[in-house]
Amino acid sequence: MSLATSLPAPRSRFNTLPLAIGLFCLLWSYAFVAGKIGVTHCPPLILLAARFSLAGILILGATLLRGEGWSLSWRDAAIFAVLGIANNALYLGLGYTGLQSVSASLGGLIVSANPVFTAALAALLLGEGMTWRKASGLLLGVIGVTAIVWHRLSVGTDSLHGIVFTLASLASIVAGTILFKLLAPKGSLWIGNGVQNLAAGIVLTPIALTFADVHAIDYTPSLIGAFAFLVLGGSILAYWLWFHLLKVCGATAASAYHFLMPPLGMLFAFLVLGEHVEARDLLGIIPVALGIYLVTRPAKAGS
Numbered sequence: 535m536s537l538a539t540s541l542p543a544p545r546s547r548f549n550t551l552p553l554a555i556g557l558f559c560l561l562w563s564y565a566f567v568a569g570k571i572g573v574t575h576c577p578p579l580i581l582l583a584a585r586f587s588l589a590g591i592l593i594l595g596a597t598l599l600r601g602e603g604w605s606l607s608w609r610d611a612a613i614f615a616v617l618g619i620a621n622n623a624l625y626l627g628l629g630y631t632g633l634q635s636v637s638a639s640l641g642g643l644i645v646s647a648n649p650v651f652t653a654a655l656a657a658l659l660l661g662e663g664m665t666w667r668k669a670s671g672l673l674l675g676v677i678g679v680t681a682i683v684w685h686r687l688s689v690g691t692d693s694l695h696g697i698v699f700t701l702a703s704l705a706s707i708v709a710g711t712i713l714f715k716l717l718a719p720k721g722s723l724w725i726g727n728g729v730q731n732l733a734a735g736i737v738l739t740p741i742a743l744t745f746a747d748v749h750a751i752d753y754t755p756s757l758i759g760a761f762a763f764l765v766l767g768g769s770i771l772a773y774w775l776w777f778h779l780l781k782v783c784g785a786t787a788a789s790a791y792h793f794l795m796p797p798l799g800m801l802f803a804f805l806v807l808g809e810h811v812e813a814r815d816l817l818g819i820i821p822v823a824l825g826i827y828l829v830t831r832p833a834k835a836g837s
Contacts, residue, residue, distance in 0.1 A: 551782065551783075554775055554778060554779065555779065555791055557771075557775060558772060558775040558776060558779060558791065559791055559794045559795070559798060560798065561767050561768065561771060561772035561775070562768075562772050562776070562795060563642060563794070563795050563798035563799045563801075563802055564763070564767070564798075564802050565763075565764065565767070565768045565772065566633070566638040566639075566641050566642040566645075566795075566799050566802075566803070567638045567799070567802045567803055567806050567807060568760040568763045568764050568767075568768070569626075569629070569630055569633055569638070569641075569760070569764065570633050570637075570638040570641075570803075570807060571756050571757070571759075571760040571806075571807075572630075572757060572760040572761060572764060573630050573633050573634050575751070575752040575753075575754055575756060575757035575760075576750070576751045576752065576757055576761075577742070577746035577747060577750050577751070578627070578630035578631050578633070578634065578746075579627060579630075579631075579738060579741060579742035579745065579746045580742045580743075580746045580748065580751065581630065581761070581764075582622075582623070582626055582627055582630055582734075582738055582742070583735055583738040583739040583741075583742040583743075584735075584761070585735075585761065585764050585765050585768075585769055586618075586622055586623070586731045586732070586734040586735035586738060586769060587731070587732065587735030587736075587739065588735075588765050589728075589731040589735075589765045589766075589769035589770050590728050590729070590730075590731035590732030590733075590734075590735055591732070592765070592770065593724065593725070593727055593728030593731065593770060594725070594728040594729075594732065597724065597725055597728065602722075602725075604725070605721040605722045605725055606719075606720075606721040606722070606725055606726065606729070607720070607721070609719075610719040610720050610721050610726070611726075611729055613713075613717045613719040614719055614726040614727075614729040614730050614733070615729055615730065615733035616713065616717075616733075617710055617713060617714055617719075617726075617730050618729065618730030618731060618732070618733035618734040618737075619733060619734060619737055620706050620707075620709050620710035620713060621706070621707060621710035621711075621714075621730065621773070622730055622731060622733075622734035622769070622773075623733075623734040623737045623738050624702075624703075624706035624710075625703050625706040625707040625710060626703070627703075627738060628699050628700070628702045628703035628706060629641060629645065629699070629700055629703035631696075631699045632696040632697065632698075632699030632700035632703060633696070633700075634696065635692070635693040635695055635696030636692040636693065636696035636697060636700060637692055637803065637809050638799060638802075638803040638807060638809065639796070639799050639800040639803040639804075639809055640692050640697075640700075641700050641799075642795045642796055642798075642799030642800075642803075643679055643682055643795075643796045643799070644697065644700045644701060644703075644704055645700065645703060645704050645707065645795065646675075646679055646794075646795040646796050646799075647676070647679060647704060648704060648707055648708055648711070649672060649675060649790045649791075649829065650672055650675070650676055651704075651705075651708045652708050652711050652712065653668065653672055653790075653829075655708065655712050656712065656715065656784070659712060659716060660712070660715050660716060662784055667828050667829075668828065668829050670825075670828055671790070671824070671825040671826065671827065671828025671829035672790070672825060672829060673825070674821040674822070674824050674825035674828065675790065675821065675822055675825030675826065675829070676825075677818075677821050677825075678796075678818040678820065678821035678822035678825065679796055679818065679822065681814075681817065681818040681821075682796050682800075682818040685814055711780065711788075714777065714780055715780060715784075723774055723777050723778060723781075724774060726777070727769075727770070727773050727774050727777065730773070731769050731770075731773075776788070779791070787829060790825070790826050790829035791826065794822070794823075794826065796818065796822065797818070797822065
């Protein structure tokens with residue numbers, strides 16, 4: 535018997551990508567509910583300035599305590615700071631302002647259109663292929679999301695003012711996604727996330743103190759719980775997972791998982807906030823799920 539045949543077969547490595555995707559989708563979807571709870575008890579800009587500042591301090595403080603070296607060049611640190619303004623300050627600043635007058639489920643629905651614009655810009659600016667399969671998947675995702683949005687708007691509980699802010703929020707995260715792939719910062723994503731949060735906190739703090747009323751904060755257990763989740767689960771873990779998926783999957787495929795946000799967001803909004811969900815809303819999940827499969831399914835060799 536040869537040495538090669540006598541050796542045990544190497545054990546296959548456990549694929550953690552599905553776990554990372556699932557955890558990201560759960561955290562990102564619930565963040566809309568936590569954000570809705572937060573803005574009902576605290577002005578959105580104050581909530582976000584405190585959230586980003588604390589998250590940045592915790593991330594960079596933990597890095598220092600663990601004795602890790604600074605792994606970012608000045609260029610990469612500057613890129614992460616710019617991404618913090620787009621992906622944190624602008625995206626959530628506009629989005630949370632919109633959440634004051636739209637439901638958590640509709641806010642998640644609008645932002646879930648991210649893959650459509652990201653895929654188009656990624657094909658134009660990043661050279662990511664746009665096949666008929668991807669285009670069909672994105673179209674199915676749009677159809678599913680639009681069907682749900684159309685019904686939600688027909689209920690008449692969401693304001694146009696809030697919708698406009700949420701659309702501007704969508705534009706910000708699309709821009710941040712493309713910038714991340716275009717500028718391709720090197721170094722630790724963990725430290726980069728800390729820089730992003732701290733930069734967003736620094737930008738938002740003077741704006742919040744100027745235009746928001748600190749005395750309007752209603753210190754309740756709900757606010758404290760929502761804030762804790764937004765800092766730990768949202769700003770720290772979810773954003774780290776998001777940029778990990780961008781590196782591993784590409785901008786188009788990673789963004790396609792945002793199509794999962796509408797059904798998950800509606801479920802969490804129903805369970806936690808008691809927001810009304812009808813059966814016709816849930817029918818939109820079918821084309822959404824099929825669209826994600828088409829966009830993210832690996833292409834066959836030679837195709």
